[in-house]
Amino acid sequence: MESDRLMDSDKSMSNDRLMGSDKLVDSDRLMSNDKMMASDKPTENDTLIKSEHPYKVAEVIRSRRTIRQFKAEPVSQELVLELLNVANWAPNHGRREPWRYIQYKGEARAQFAEAVIGSFTAEEKIKYAEHRLKYYMEIPIHLIIVMKEDPRQKQWDEDFGAVCCWIQTFQLAAWERGLGVVWKTNTYIYAPAFREAVGVEAGEKIVGVLHVGYPEIIPGAQPRTAAENRLIVHDSSMQEVE
Numbered sequence: 001m002e003s004d005r006l007m008d009s010d011k012s013m014s015n016d017r018l019m020g021s022d023k024l025v026d027s028d029r030l031m032s033n034d035k036m037m038a039s040d041k042p043t044e045n046d047t048l049i050k051s052e053h054p055y056k057v058a059e060v061i062r063s064r065r066t067i068r069q070f071k072a073e074p075v076s077q078e079l080v081l082e083l084l085n086v087a088n089w090a091p092n093h094g095r096r097e098p099w100r101y102i103q104y105k106g107e108a109r110a111q112f113a114e115a116v117i118g119s120f121t122a123e124e125k126i127k128y129a130e131h132r133l134k135y136y137m138e139i140p141i142h143l144i145i146v147m148k149e150d151p152r153q154k155q156w157d158e159d160f161g162a163v164c165c166w167i168q169t170f171q172l173a174a175w176e177r178g179l180g181v182v183w184k185t186n187t188y189i190y191a192p193a194f195r196e197a198v199g200v201e202a203g204e205k206i207v208g209v210l211h212v213g214y215p216e217i218i219p220g221a222q223p224r225t226a227a228e229n230r231l232i233v234h235d236s237s238m239q240e241v242e
Contacts, residue, residue: 060176065221067180070213075105075140079177080212087170092162093155099163099207102144102198112142115198119191140213144198147205163207170210180215183208 084101092098104112113136117129136142147163150156171181188194189206200206 060172062221064172064175065180065215065218066182067213067215067218068182068211069216070139070180070211071216072138073140073214075179075213077105079179080105080141083170083173083177083179086173087166090162090166090169092165093158096155096159096162098148098150098159099166100146100148102146102200104142104144105140109137109139109142112136112198115194116186116188118197119188119194139211141211143210143212144200145207145210146200147207149203149205160205160207167208167210174212178214179212180218182211184211185209 080103088097110133113133116136117125117132120128145163145167147159150159167183171183174181185208189209195206
C-alpha cells in the first residue's frame with residue numbers, strides 16, 4: 001500500500017517511458033529476465049525465491065511487485081471480472097463480504113482524473129492538474145475499493161481486515177495473469193468532493209484505489225526483514241537457562 005501526498009512518486013515519475021523488450025511471459029513464469037532493465041536484473045535473493053519455494057502460491061507472493069508505470073495495452077473487461085470474482089474468495093468474518101468496487105476505464109478515466117483534481121486547492125490545480133490528467137489517462141484501469149462501515153468497532157475492524165485481504169488477493173491473482181497493480185491511499189480519498197464525484201456514500205470508506213494494467217517496468221526485489229528478527233516464541237516446553 002502507498003500513502004502519499006501530491007508531490008509523491010506519482011509526480012516524480014518521468015513521462016518518458018523506458019523502452020525495451022520488457023514483456024511478461026506466461027502466467028507460470030510471471031517474469032522474464034530479458035524484460036527487466038539492467039538495474040532490475042534478478043538478484044541472488046530472487047534466485048533463492050524460486051529454489052526455496054517451488055510451489056506456485058509462494059512464487060506468486062514473492063515475485064509480485066508494485067507497478068507504477070503501465071503499458072497502453074487495454075485490459076479486457078472479461079479479465080477484470082475474472083479477477084474480481086477470484087478476489088471475492090478472500091476471507092471475511094461472517095461472510096459479510098463488506099466490499100464493493102467502482103471501475104473507470106476508457107474515456108471514463110477522465111472522469112476519475114477530474115474527481116481527483118476536484119479535490120485539489122486552487123494552487124494545487126495550477127501545479128498538478130495537467131500532469132495528473134495525463135498520468136491517469138495512461139493507466140488502463142482505475143478501481144476504487146469501498147467498504148461499508150459497521151458502527152460496531154469489532155465488526156469494523158474485521159471488515160477492514162477483510163477488504164485489505166480482498167485487495168491483496170486481487171493483486172496476486174492479477175500478477176499471475178500478467179497484470180500489475182499499485183494500491184494507493186492518497187489524501188484525495190478522504191475529500192468530500194472526490195467521494196461525491198465517484199459515488200461513495202455516507203457510511204462508506206474508501207480502502208484504496210487500485211491502478212491496474214500491464215507493466216511497462218518491473219522493479220527489482222527489495223529486501224525483507226527475516227521473520228526470525230520479529231518473532232517472539234512462547235513454548236511451555238522451553239526451560240529458561242540461567
